[in-house]
Amino acid sequence: MLSDDAAAPAGAETVAAAAPLTAAGVSHTDAQQGTTDAGEALRARIMQQAENQHDQADDAMRSAAEEAAVKKAAEEAAAQQRQAERKADAEAAAKKKKEREAREAKALAERRAKLAKSYALPTSSYTITSHFGVAGSMWSSGHHTGLDFAAPTGTPLKAVHTGTVKEAGWAGAYGYRTVLELSDGTEVWYCHQSSMNVSAGQKVSTGDVIGRVGATGNVTGPHLHMEVHTAGGSTVDPLAWLQSKGLNP
Ligand SMILES: [Zn+2]
Incomplete structure (x- = not known):
């Protein structure tokens, strides 16, 4: 101040x-x-x-x-x-x-x-002519229980996966049929064959030729009728099953 x-x-x-x-x-x-x-x-x-x-x-x-x-x-x-x-x-x-x-x-x-790589299609040079579950009077169950691959007689049939031949023989309407059993109990049926290359008890690997396409049994023409049965015994759609294995039939 x-x-x-x-x-x-x-x-x-x-x-x-x-x-x-x-x-x-x-x-x-x-x-x-x-x-x-x-x-x-x-x-x-x-x-x-x-x-x-x-x-x-x-x-x-x-x-x-x-x-x-x-x-x-x-x-x-x-x-x-x-x-x-x-x-x-x-x-x-x-x-x-x-x-x-x-x-x-x-x-x-x-x-x-x-x-x-570990699974293979059951045949080649084919046309799918009938799908699983289709209704029809020509099937005893009233509907188609498998998947039809139409192919010329003699076309090789291959093991879809490593397994054991459970049956190989005549099966009535199925004609000559091979049943391949996989390690998980799944059965793959190959029907209407003209000839079979394997016998019961035989071990096969993915892609092995196990038979030939034919027209034996109840058929209208040569084709593979393929069925897939689970270990529990139910029939499943082979197309979906093959797709689940990474294949595209
Ligand atoms: Zn069929």
Whole structure:
């Protein structure tokens, strides 16, 4: 504080110094002068105080506005950050999903390729002429219990998988039939053969020629009637079964 400068902010000391403590021993002029000086100082002080208060109010308003602006900016930045994080998370999840799907597709293709190597179609150069489950009076059960591969008489028949010949012989309406039993108990029937290359008890491997396409038994033309029986004894769709082994008849 510059106490001897009237224009400077006036403290209590300044006022006290400028105003005489008592009027005793002070001339009229001096008193008048002192009163005038004291009044001037008081006025200046009040004005200064008002100005200060005004400035303080301004400062308070300014700092409140600044604080609000800073707070708002911080909130916006945080919101943007959260949004960016959510986006990054979603992108990472999508990438992970894509990678997993690619891995699964690859694994499936590999499994199919491996299965296809160990399983083989029962014949070649064929046309599928009748599917499993088709209704018809020509079948004793009222519906077709196998899958028909029409092919010229003499076309080789192959073991669809490694197994043991359970039966090989005449089977009435089925004509000459070979029953191949796989290690899991599944039976694959090859019917209407013109000739058989294997006998009961014989072990065969995938792709081995076990007989020939023919027209023996209850038929209208040469074809392989293939059946698949589960270990439990039920008849299943040979097409779906072959497909489950990675083959596409
Ligand atoms: Zn058939």
